[in-house]
Amino acid sequence: MDATARIPSVRSDDRRRYAEVRAAMPALAAGLSAEDLAAQSMPDASPGKWHLAHSSWFFEAMILAAEPGYKPVDPRLQQLFNSYYDSLGRRVERAERGLMTRPSLDEVLAYRTEIDRRMEARLADGLDEGLEAYLFTLGLHHDQQHQELFLMDLLNLMSRSPLDPAAFTREPRPGGALQRARGGQTRFEGGLVEIGHTGGTFAFDNEGPCHKVWLEPFLLDHDLVTNGQWLAFMADGGYARPELWLADGWAAVRREGWEAPLYWRRDEGTWTVLGLTGRDPVDPDQPVRHVSAYEADAYARWAGKRLPTEAEWESAAATAPDVFSNLFSEVWQHTSSAYAPYPGFRPTEGTASEYNGKFMANQMVLRGGSFATPAGHARVTYRNFFYPQQRWAFMGLRLAANAPAGSPARIEKMETARFRAELVAGLSRPRKSLSPKWFYDAEGSRLFEDITRLPEYYPTRQEAALLRDMAPALTGSFGENAVLVEFGSGASEKTRILMDAAPSLKAYVPIDISPEALKAAAASIAETYPGIEVAPMVGDFLNLAPLPELGRGRRIGFFPGSTIGNLEPDQAVAFLANARERLGPSSLFILGVDLVKDPAILVAAYDDAQGVTAAFNLNLLVRANQELGADFDLAGFSHLARWNAEDSRMEMHLRADRAMTVRIGDVAVSFEAGETIHTESSRKFTEATVTAMAEAAGWRVTTIETSPAPSVAVVLLSA
Numbered sequence: 001m002d003a004t005a006r007i008p009s010v011r012s013d014d015r016r017r018y019a020e021v022r023a024a025m026p027a028l029a030a031g032l033s034a035e036d037l038a039a040q041s042m043p044d045a046s047p048g049k050w051h052l053a054h055s056s057w058f059f060e061a062m063i064l065a066a067e068p069g070y071k072p073v074d075p076r077l078q079q080l081f082n083s084y085y086d087s088l089g090r091r092v093e094r095a096e097r098g099l100m101t102r103p104s105l106d107e108v109l110a111y112r113t114e115i116d117r118r119m120e121a122r123l124a125d126g127l128d129e130g131l132e133a134y135l136f137t138l139g140l141h142h143d144q145q146h147q148e149l150f151l152m153d154l155l156n157l158m159s160r161s162p163l164d165p166a167a168f169t170r171e172p173r174p175g176g177a178l179q180r181a182r183g184g185q186t187r188f189e190g191g192l193v194e195i196g197h198t199g200g201t202f203a204f205d206n207e208g209p210c211h212k213v214w215l216e217p218f219l220l221d222h223d224l225v226t227n228g229q230w231l232a233f234m235a236d237g238g239y240a241r242p243e244l245w246l247a248d249g250w251a252a253v254r255r256e257g258w259e260a261p262l263y264w265r266r267d268e269g270t271w272t273v274l275g276l277t278g279r280d281p282v283d284p285d286q287p288v289r290h291v292s293a294y295e296a297d298a299y300a301r302w303a304g305k306r307l308p309t310e311a312e313w314e315s316a317a318a319t320a321p322d323v324f325s326n327l328f329s330e331v332w333q334h335t336s337s338a339y340a341p342y343p344g345f346r347p348t349e350g351t352a353s354e355y356n357g358k359f360m361a362n363q364m365v366l367r368g369g370s371f372a373t374p375a376g377h378a379r380v381t382y383r384n385f386f387y388p389q390q391r392w393a394f395m396g397l398r399l400a401a402n403a404p405a406g407s408p409a410r411i412e413k414m415e416t417a418r419f420r421a422e423l424v425a426g427l428s429r430p431r432k433s434l435s436p437k438w439f440y441d442a443e444g445s446r447l448f449e450d451i452t453r454l455p456e457y458y459p460t461r462q463e464a465a466l467l468r469d470m471a472p473a474l475t476g477s478f479g480e481n482a483v484l485v486e487f488g489s490g491a492s493e494k495t496r497i498l499m500d501a502a503p504s505l506k507a508y509v510p511i512d513i514s515p516e517a518l519k520a521a522a523a524s525i526a527e528t529y530p531g532i533e534v535a536p537m538v539g540d541f542l543n544l545a546p547l548p549e550l551g552r553g554r555r556i557g558f559f560p561g562s563t564i565g566n567l568e569p570d571q572a573v574a575f576l577a578n579a580r581e582r583l584g585p586s587s588l589f590i591l592g593v594d595l596v597k598d599p600a601i602l603v604a605a606y607d608d609a610q611g612v613t614a615a616f617n618l619n620l621l622v623r624a625n626q627e628l629g630a631d632f633d634l635a636g637f638s639h640l641a642r643w644n645a646e647d648s649r650m651e652m653h654l655r656a657d658r659a660m661t662v663r664i665g666d667v668a669v670s671f672e673a674g675e676t677i678h679t680e681s682s683r684k685f686t687e688a689t690v691t692a693m694a695e696a697a698g699w700r701v702t703t704i705e706t707s708p709a710p711s712v713a714v715v716l717l718s719a
Contacts, residue, residue, distance in 0.1 A: 014136065015123045021140045022116055024374060025052055025147050026109070028172060032154075034105045036167070040098025041160050044390065045153035050081065050097045053108045055143045056115040057081035062135045062352060063127075064118055073114050077103070131349055137202045138352060144374040147174075148394070151276060151372045156392045159263055159274050166278035175329035175371045175378075178286070181223040182424070186316070186323050186417055187403050190215030193315045196342055197381040198581045200698060205348045206341070206356040207381040210581070213311040217403040220308055220316045222421070223325050224333070225299065225397050228284030230291075231271065233299050234260060244301050249294030252389045262290035262391040287330050287396045293364045293388035296334040296397040308400035310337040310383065313367045317380045319540075323421040324398075328369035328378040331396030339363040339385040363387050370394035415513065415538075420628045420664065426677070427662075427669045433678040436566050437513050437540060439616065440488075441623050445517035447616040449493075454612060456604040458710045459562055460494075463592050466707040466714050467497045467560070473703075474590060474716060475502035481553030485509045485583065487541040487563075487575075492521040494560045498590075499529055506553060507533040511541050542567075542575055547582050555583040560592035562712065565649065565683035569693070572683075576697030580719055589699060589717040596684040599643040601710050606641035606650050606682070614639030617652055617679055630664040640676060648689075652680040690715055 029037060029048055037048035046054075057077065064070055072078060080100060082091035092100065103111070127133050151172060158165050196210040197203035239259045242250050252258065260266075263274040264282065271282040273289075291299070300306050308316075313335055317327055340360050347357040363385040369378030372394055386393055419438055426434040439448065452460035467474075475498055482505050486495055489510030499505060508525060512518040515538050522536040537547075547555070557579050564572050579589065606613055617639045621632040640653040653676035662669045685693075690713070691701050699717035706713045 014127075015120060017140065018116075018119060018123060018136075021143050021374075022112075024174075025055065025143065025150055026112070028147065028150055032167065036154070036157070037105055038098070038101065039157055040095075041153065041157040042392075043095035044392065045156050046094070046149070047098050047100075048150055048154060049105055049108050050100070051146045051150045051153070052112055053077070053081045053103075054083055055146045056112045058142050059119050059139050060115055061085070062139060063132065064115070064122065066132070067122075073111055073118075074103075077111060134202075134348070135352060138204075138348070138355070141202065141204070141377060144377040147374055148370065148372045152393050155263070155274070155276055158276075164274055164279040167276045169277065171276050171371070173371045174374045175369055176375075178330060178371075179325040180428075181226075181285075182323070182325050182421060183222060184417065185219045185221045185401070186320055187217065187219050188215070188312070188316050188319065190217045190312075190315075193311065195311050195314045195381070197379075198578070200577055203379070203381060204356055204383070206345070206360070206383050209342060209344045209346075211343050213315075215309075215312060215315060218308070218312050218316075219401040219403045220312065220324075221305075221399045222323055223398070224287035224330060225303075225399065226284060227273075227282050227286050227288050229303075230261065230288040230299065231282070231284065233302050236302065238298060238302055241302075244298040246294060246297060248388070249292075249298060252292070252294055256389075258295070261288060261295070287326060289331055289394055289396055290391050291334075291395060291397065292391045293334050293386070295391075296395075297336070299397065300399055303399060305399040305401045307334055307336040307397065310335040310365045310367055312400055313398075314380055317367070320418050320421075321380075322425055323418050326368075328373065329371060331368070331370050331394050332366040332384050333368045334395060334397045335365050335367055337365045339365050339383070359385065366393075366395060415515070416627050419623075423624060423628065423630075424664055424667050424669075427664075431678065432671075432675065434620065436680040437488075437542070438620060438623070439680070440512065440514045440517060441619075441627075442514060442516040442520075444616060444619050444623070445514055447612060447619060450612050451608070451616060454608045454610065456608045457613075458601070458605060459594050459712055462707040462710065462712045463560060463562075463714065464494055464497065466705060466712065467494060467592075470703075470705055470714055471497055471501035474498065475505075477588065478502050478505065478556060479554050480504050481506040483507045483509065483547075483553065483555045484558055485511070485547060485555055486558040487511050487579065488513075488559070488561075489518065489521060489536075492525055495525065495558065496528070498558065499525075499532065505532055507535060509535050509537060509547060511537045511539055513538070513540055541579075542571065555587045557583050557587065557589040559589070560714075562592055562594035562682065564591060564693075565594060565685070566680055567683075568681075569683075572693055573696045576694060576699060576717075580698050583719065585719055587719045588702075589719075591690075591694070591715040591717060593685045593690050593713050593715060594682065595706070595711045595713055596648060596686055597710055599645070602643055602650050602684070603641055606652060607639065611639075613641070613652075617654055620677075620679060621654065624664065628664055630662060632662050633660065636660055644681075647681075647683070648685075649681045649683040651678065651682075653678050685713070687713070 029052060032048065040047045079090050080092055127136055154167050158167055192212055192214055194210055194212055197207040198210045238244060239253060245253060265272050272279050273282050296307060321327060348355055366384040366386065423434055426432060451457050484498065484505055486492065489512045492510055510518060510522055518536045518538060522534050526534040567575060618634060618637060621634055621637060624630040625632055636657055637654045638657055640655045642651050644651050655676045656671035656673060659673045660671050687704055694701050694717050699719065701715060702718050703716040704713055
């Protein structure tokens with residue numbers, strides 16, 4: 001993939017974004033002395049002063065210097081603050097960066113200020129789309145990388161002092177607060193999965209291209225390994241048992257004298273650890289930090305498990321992110337994967353081609369993010385990499401294990417575990433909420449079908465009538481051997497309208513989160529249309545697995561019922577973009593949306609006189625009681641539907657009618673009287689907003705047809 005395709009053109013708010021990112025590192029340095037920022041603790045680390053200058057040099061070397069006739073701020077700095085770009089000439093060796101007493105800290109900060117001034121002027125003029133826009137965003141993410149390195153290197157410097165100094169009074173945590181451990185593990189069935197960045201948003205060149213990987217069934221722990229668990233490993237002679245270690249790892253243990261993680265020390269019989277806020281007793285509940293790949297591998301072997309591969313980690317994190325704690329906000333997590341190029345890898349064009357590709361040997365991949373990773377920097381495809389003996393980075397581990405081949409019963413058990421994890425997480429938020437996907441167990445699917453027949457609920461009948469009118473024109477473009485893929489298929493009733501009008505349809509792939517509802521609907525379709533191959537997929541359409549290879553014709557996505565309105569705007573765009581990637585370059589997409597109208601009509605549709613919608617909403621609590629052993633008092637909650645004009649959406653809530661405490665297994669959740677669980681949002685569209693959403697996801701709007709009042713629309717998109 002061409003580097004210029006990895007990011008859209010520069011947006012109008014890039015000056016604000018630039019200012020925000022560039023302000024972060026000086027803020028970290030603000031309370032430190034010039035001596036703190038000038039010293040270099042070891043060859044692998046760099047002085048804080050160098051980080052401040054190099055992250056500015058990057059913008060000068062990669063963007064500003066490309067302007068004809070450009071004059072550097074100070075030509076001498078080009079050599080001093082070049083990191084490893086051989087194509088840009090001589091540079092100071094990494095181990096000698098701490099010997100550069102000049103320029104002074106004040107001069108470095110002045111250099112940084114001048115680069116910012118020049119970049120802001122350049123941004124005001126507008127960057128060229130393509131490579132220059134990519135390099136600008138690369139520069140922002142490069143600065144964020146150095147913000148984290150700044151803290152890693154600073155802590156290593158503090159560790160060299162017998163005074164155990166504190167760099168900060170409070171630990172900088174842009175990654176967010178530590179999440180509570182959840183216990184257990186989730187099973188993943190594996191198979192042929194896709195990993196790697198798919199394009200459309202920024203990614204480093206080493207994250208792509210997206211490619212297929214075969215995974216055997218595996219288990220992945222919900223939580224990170226803790227200090228307490230590591231203490232047990234140490235107490236069992238973990239650092240003294242060669243049978244637990246790789247040969248090179250055991251050599252490192254003996255050579256370096258390792259007996260505990262880096263920065264740990266035994267003080268008067270108690271293990272303590274140095275952090276950015278000074279030295280404290282080791283907290284057994286905190287995730288372990290500062291362990292090398294060798295140590296992580298030895299611990300996993302001691303625990304009877306293993307490290308996940310990076311493909312396993314990414315597939316699990318993309319498929320079920322909500323079941324895990326601290327995926328991105330505590331430590332980078334070791335994998336067993338060597339850092340190597342993906343099939344078809346192409347480095348960034350020009351000088352930045354040296355950014356990642358030249359290091360693809362002898363290092364190991366880490367995934368996730370740490371407490372020091374800047375907000376918005378981490379993503380599920382991010383590949384961090386370090387040498388296996390290195391320990392000063394914010395590194396920890398999450399364990400994996402092999403699993404036997406799957407079965408429908410095991411898949412259903414996995415879904416139950418995800419339901420529990422997402423319910424607990426949703427009820428732990430300041431504003432309690434739960435994804436509407438959990439409405440659709442067998443009873444929920446039945447109740448929703450009842451809702452679609454209510455006199456107040458216009459969307460289903462209006463959309464079905466519109467689809468019948470449009471079906472000949474829609475299916476006329478399917479072509480031979482087409483494959484229809486329905487996202488969130490439910491009972492598949494509207495699907496029959498398209499099937500009746502498309503005799504050449506080869507295959508049908510219904511995707512639904514409810515195994516029971518999916519099985520019944522797929523069996524009914526297969527019986528009615530024996531000439532169509534039916535391949536049901538149990539899963540969450542927000543985390544799409546690769547589609548089966550059925551048929552040789554065009555793939556058509558089908559997403560009726562205005563279900564797209566249940567998603568947050570960014571989720572909707574991400575879903576449509578992912579669907580476009582899965583369906584392929586010649587695909588079509590048939591999308592049903594509800595339109596903005598009189599709020600009285602909308603509220604009646606979501607709060608019917610017979611109370612069917614209320615029962616549908618309350619069934620979430622019934623399901624939690626039955627499947628998770630929760631003790632929701634159904635009489636203590638009532639259904640609430642309201643129109644949110646500001647966000648142009650209908651909302652459904654479950655309101656607690658009195659103060660109470662609910663238990664979900666060993667988790668207790670308190671409710672105040674009047675507090676709600678936000679269970680669904682149904683956004684309503686105009687032609688302009690649905691077009692903008694589709695185009696943001698890379699689709700082209702071919703047709704928009706609107707029904708009579710109360711109006712809905714069916715939209716045909718093409719890739």
